[in-house]
Every structure is written in structure tokens, then in C-alpha cells.
Amino acid sequence: MRISARLLSSVVQRRPFYVTTPIFYVNAAPHIGHLYTAVVADAIQRFEKLTNPDCKIIFSTGTDEHGTKIQQAAARANQSPQDYCDAMSKEYRDLFKEFHVEYTDFVRTTEERHLRAVKHFWKELKDQDYIYKAKYSGWYSVNDEAFVPEAHTREEVTDDGKVRVSVESGNKVEWTEENNYMFRLSAFKTHLKNWLKTDGVVQPAKFHNQLQEMVADDVYLPDISVSRPASRVHWAIRVPDDEEQSIYVWLDALVNYLTVCGYPDDELMKSRGRPWPADVHVVGKDIMKFHGIYWPAFLMAARRAAPRALLVHAHWTARGAKMSKSAGNAARPRDAPPAAARALRYLLLREATLADDANYSETKLINTANSELADTLGNLASRSTGAALNPRAEFPALPDPHAAGAAQLARCRSLQPTQALMRELELLPEICHKHYTNYQFYKAVDAVIRVLHLANLFFETLKPWELKKKPECQKELDVVLHITLETLRICSIILQPIVPDIAKMVLDRLLIPENARNWNDCEVPSWNLKDAVHETKKIQSGKFVLFPRVYVDKGERKASAKTG
Ligand code: MSP
Numbered sequence: 001m002r003i004s005a006r007l008l009s010s011v012v013q014r015r016p017f018y019v020t021t022p023i024f025y026v027n028a029a030p031h032i033g034h035l036y037t038a039v040v041a042d043a044i045q046r047f048e049k050l051t052n053p054d055c056k057i058i059f060s061t062g063t064d065e066h067g068t069k070i071q072q073a074a075a076r077a078n079q080s081p082q083d084y085c086d087a088m089s090k091e092y093r094d095l096f097k098e099f100h101v102e103y104t105d106f107v108r109t110t111e112e113r114h115l116r117a118v119k120h121f122w123k124e125l126k127d128q129d130y131i132y133k134a135k136y137s138g139w140y141s142v143n144d145e146a147f148v149p150e151a152h153t154r155e156e157v158t159d160d161g162k163v164r165v166s167v168e169s170g171n172k173v174e175w176t177e178e179n180n181y182m183f184r185l186s187a188f189k190t191h192l193k194n195w196l197k198t199d200g201v202v203q204p205a206k207f208h209n210q211l212q213e214m215v216a217d218d219v220y221l222p223d224i225s226v227s228r229p230a231s232r233v234h235w236a237i238r239v240p241d242d243e244e245q246s247i248y249v250w251l252d253a254l255v256n257y258l259t260v261c262g263y264p265d266d267e268l269m270k271s272r273g274r275p276w277p278a279d280v281h282v283v284g285k286d287i288m289k290f291h292g293i294y295w296p297a298f299l300m301a302a303r304r305a306a307p308r309a310l311l312v313h314a315h316w317t318a319r320g321a322k323m324s325k326s327a328g329n330a331a332r333p334r335d336a337p338p339a340a341a342r343a344l345r346y347l348l349l350r351e352a353t354l355a356d357d358a359n360y361s362e363t364k365l366i367n368t369a370n371s372e373l374a375d376t377l378g379n380l381a382s383r384s385t386g387a388a389l390n391p392r393a394e395f396p397a398l399p400d401p402h403a404a405g406a407a408q409l410a411r412c413r414s415l416q417p418t419q420a421l422m423r424e425l426e427l428l429p430e431i432c433h434k435h436y437t438n439y440q441f442y443k444a445v446d447a448v449i450r451v452l453h454l455a456n457l458f459f460e461t462l463k464p465w466e467l468k469k470k471p472e473c474q475k476e477l478d479v480v481l482h483i484t485l486e487t488l489r490i491c492s493i494i495l496q497p498i499v500p501d502i503a504k505m506v507l508d509r510l511l512i513p514e515n516a517r518n519w520n521d522c523e524v525p526s527w528n529l530k531d532a533v534h535e536t537k538k539i540q541s542g543k544f545v546l547f548p549r550v551y552v553d554k555g556e557r558k559a560s561a562k563t564g
Pocket of ligand 1: 025032033034036037063253254255256282283285287315316317321322
């Protein structure tokens with residue numbers, strides 16, 4: 001479904017592929033949950049590039065810098081809001097650099113281009129008569145930056161006495177009465193229902209169903225307040241022609257997706273290939289309502305197309321609760337043992353399903369890194385490319401089936417572990433393509449790891465270290481090395497969206513040219529390439545450690561990497 005829609009729009013119309021992350025609040029340092037949203041989006045854009053190398057990609061991310069929450073955080077840090085935002089926004093950029101999140105645009109809501117976009121968007125809503133002034137009273141959650149209907153709140157008894165909280169997020173709400181501008185959300189019920197009928201518009205299906213239920217329920221569709229008194233929220237964009245009012249931070253934030261397209265400058269939008277509507281907004285389930293109800297309604301009101309798809313993911317939890325700064329259980333990527341941090345991307349995409357929460361622990365990170373990256377993949381790569389078994393540093397050609405060596409190939413192929421490996425490797429690209437297309441990253445990784453287990457079994461059964469000792473077995477050794485290196489080549493091409501740095505190390509080691517690392521380069525294993533000229537190629541020589549095992553000294557909570 002996604003592929004055919006994509007083919008139509010990007011190949012025929014030559015549209016860019018536009019994928020986004022939410023923009024991140026700068027009131028706290030990034031944690032694992034934030035990194036997760038970003039690596040999901042990054043894996044999507046990398047897969048797109050891999051399968052469609054000629055397509056222009058727009059991958060946007062950024063920081064959400066306005067509102068009470070940021071105002072308060074800056075005051076707590078004893079800094080001006082702008083200085084505070086500059087420093088925190090940089091933390092996100094540094095994080096993304098470290099974890100290979102290759103965005104094409106990083107937008108900050110305090111940038112001039114964004115201010116212009118938000119003010120213009122406001123005027124469009126106003127001109128279409130979807131904004132009106134009213135006295136508003138209700139519960140407001142500063143933490144969620146959202147008004148919460150009375151029916152969605154409950155009383156809780158805490159150490160400070162009774163407080164009212166949002167049922168959805170558990171965050172405290174305060175009673176608020178103010179003069180606001182309202183948006184006629186209630187006018188969009190039918191339009192939203194119709195938008196939600198589009199197949200695959202919200203994935204996974206669990207969240208699609210939840211959104212459909214919300215839209216059917218009037219509690220979620222009252223007219224909403226889209227401004228706050230500037231006297232309360234001064235760190236915000238002012239309502240055009242009304243200095244007394246600040247634009248609601250969620251309206252401000254959502255417009256970032258248009259800012260990146262060059263909106264409202266039509267020439268600029270054209271020069272960027274008219275990327276709107278976005279192909280995929282990646283969002284956590286906590287902000288599904290804002291993206292699946294408010295955002296399409298705002299866009300419809302402004303006579304713009306609603307997003308093509310929302311990809312919603314569940315949460316990372318720690319010690320049984322959603323990881324967050326306010327819950328005090330936020331694990332920061334920076335806190336991971338340095339030797340294991342390289343495996344974080346792998347763990348996040350390998351472990352989590354989109355639909356259900358996943359629990360994070362450092363032990364899980366280290367165990368997964370050691371067993372899969374260091375042992376299953378890393379060891380195989382070291383042994384098959386290292387001097388002990390491969391002293392000439394070669395990717396040997398398969399013997400010509402009609403010449404000398406054919407017998408060894410035939411013998412090797414007749415063994416069960418060889419047959420199992422070859423068969424599974426042949427099927428792997430198609431299987432993984434399907435999983436990536438359905439955003440089931442964990443299934444793609446799982447399929448790769450299963451093939452790598454088969455490759456390890458094949459290696460152990462064929463015992464290349466014994467073949468190496470007998471000159472008459474040289475051809476057979478070449479066959480074993482060829483099949484192993486071909487497995488590593490194909491698996492690494494497939495793993496590029498998940499662990500680009502680690503996959504690159506293997507492909508570099510095998511001296512696979514940059515232009516031979518696309519998806520179609522892994523679709524057919526060498527032994528099925530009918531017209532291929534098989535020739536022996538060089539690989540890099542010298543010691544190769546892909547991922548050193550991580551050892552943690554429990555007493556000091558320090559990690560050290562020991563090689564070999
Ligand atoms: N600023 C808003 C988004 C505006 S987009 C127009 C926001 N920011 S956030 O920093 O709180 O969250 C950014 C992303 O991180 C969201 O997708 C959110 O779901 C995700 N996560 C925050 N905590 C998370 C977990 N514990 N687990 C997984 N993702 C989580 O919301």
C-alpha cells in the first residue's frame with residue numbers, strides 16, 4: 001500500500017519523501033524515549049533512500065521552545081528563555097549527531113522563519129472564520145500544555161493533599177479562567193472521520209482504532225482554545241493584531257511541519273519540490289490526539305491537505321512507568337556505559353514493537369549488544385576476514401561449477417547447515433523489505449539475526465580452521481569464506497537503517513563500493529546471479545573488531561571494553 005502510493009507520488013510526480021519527528025520540548029535533557037522517536041524516523045528515511053536512491057528526502061526534526069513549561073524551566077535554571085533554549089536545543093542536535101540521526105532540517109520554534117509561518121497560518125484560520133473570541137474556563141495541564149475536559153480529570157490524594165490530574169497523562173491540572181481565542185474544532189467531526197477512513201493513514205491499527213473512537217466521542221471534539229493571555233504566557237508568539245494574547249503552543253508547534261516546507265512562501269515551497277503533505281509524521285502515543293485530531297483539523301480549516309500518514313509508537317518505560325523527567329525514571333543516552341552506547345539504536349529498534357510499551361534497562365542493553373553485535377555479527381566478521389583464516393584478505397570467488405573446485409562447492413552445498421543458510425539468505429531481503437515497509441523494525445532485525453545464527457552454525461560445522469591446514473582443501477575453504485562474506489554483505493546492507501555506523505564498518509571491511517550498498521544490491525545472493533562474472537576481490541586486512549564486548553564493573557558502574 002505504502003509502496004504503491006510512494007511510487008506514484010515520488011517516481012511519477014517526482015515529489016520528495018517527507019518524514020518528520022515531533023519537535024522536542026527543551027525543558028529537560030533528552031532521554032531514551034526522545035531518542036527512540038528520532039531513530040524510528042531516521043530508520044524510515046534511510047530505508048527510503050536505500051530502496052529509492054534517486055528520491056529527494058526531507059527529514060525534519062527540531063525543538064519546541066515556547067510556552068509556560070519552557071518559561072518555568074528557564075527561570076529555574078536562572079537563565080533568559082532564549083539562552084536556555086539555545087543550550088537545550090544544542091543538546092538535541094548533539095544527540096542526533098552522536099546517534100546518526102541524519103535530518104535534513106532542524107527547525108526551532110523561536111526562529112524567524114517559523115514565526116512568519118505561524119502568524120500566516122493563524123491569519124488563514126481567522127480569514128476562514130474558524131477562530132473566534134470567547135471567555136474560557138477549564139482545567140489546564142502545564143506539563144502537557146493542554147486544556148483537559150473535566151470528564152478526563154480525576155482527583156488524587158498526594159503528600160500535598162488533594163490534587164486534580166489528567167487521566168490520560170497523570171499530570172497535574174489547574175483551574176483556569178481567561179479570555180481566549182477559540183478554534184471551531186467541532187466543525188470538523190465529519191471531515192476527520194472521513195480522513196480516518198483512509199487505509200493505513202494511522203499505523204499501527206491499534207492506534208488507528210483508538211483515534212477513530214476518539215473522533216466518534218464528542219468529548220474529544222469541543223471547540224478548543226488556541227491562545228492564552230500574554231500576561232501569563234509571555235514566552236510565545238503573539239496573536240497577529242492582538243498583543244494581549246499568545247498563540248497556543250501546540251498550534252505554534254504543529255506548524256513547524258509547514259515551516260520546513262518553506263510555507264508560506266509559495267516560491268520556496270515550489271523550490272523544495274512541494275513536499276506538503278508530509279508522507280509520515282512519527283509521533284509517540286501521548287501526542288496522538290494533537291497530530292490525529294487537532295493537526296488535520298487545523299490543516300483542513302486552512303484549506304491544506306491533511307498528512308498522508310501518522311506512525312504512532314508506544315513508550316519506553318523504566319521501572320514500570322513511562323520514562324519521563326517528571327516521573328524521575330528518565331535514562332539518558334549519555335548515562336549508558338560508553339562502550340554500550342553504540343548499541344542503543346540497535347536495542348531501541350530491535351526490542352520495541354510500535355504497538356506496545358517496552359521496558360528499558362542497562363542490563364538489557366549490554367546483554368543484547370554482547371550477544372548479537374559482539375558475538376553473532378562481530379565474531380563472524382572478525383573470524384572470516386581475519387588473518388588466521390583469510391591471510392590473503394580476500395572475498396574469494398565461488399568456483400566455476402564446470403571447473404576444478406566444483407566438487408568442493410557441491411560437497412559443501414550438500415550439507416544441511418549450508419543448505420539452510422543459503423535458502424534463508426535468499427529469502428531474507430524480501431522478508432525484511434516487507435517488515436521495513438510495515439515499520440516492523442524488530443522483525444527485520446530478528447530475521448537478520450536468525451540468518452546470522454545459521455551462518456555461525458555453518459561456520460562451526462564446516463570448520464574452516466581445519467580446511468586451512470590442508471592444502472588440498474583450499475577450494476573448500478574459499479567456498480566457506482565466500483558464503484560467509486556474502487552473508488555478511490547482505491545482512492549489513494539490510495541493517496543500514498538500523499545501525500548505519502556498524503553496518504558501514506562491515507561493508508568498509510569488505511571493500512563494498514559506496515554505490516553498491518543499495519537495496520537492489522542485496523536482493524540476489526552471488527550464487528544466484530546468473531550472468532555474474534565471479535572474481536576474487538580484496539578486502540581490508542589487519543585486525544578487525546566490530547563491536548568490543550562490554551564488561552561492567554558492577555561496583556563502580558563503569559563499563560570497559562575489552563577486545564579480542
Ligand atoms: N513538543 C511536543 C511535540 C510537538 S510536535 C508538533 C512534545 N515534545 S516531547 O519532547 O515531550 O516529546 C517528543 C517525542 O518524544 C514524542 O513523540 C514523545 O512521544 C516521545 N517520548 C517522550 N517520552 C517517551 C517515552 N518514554 N517513550 C517513547 N517516546 C517518548 O511532545
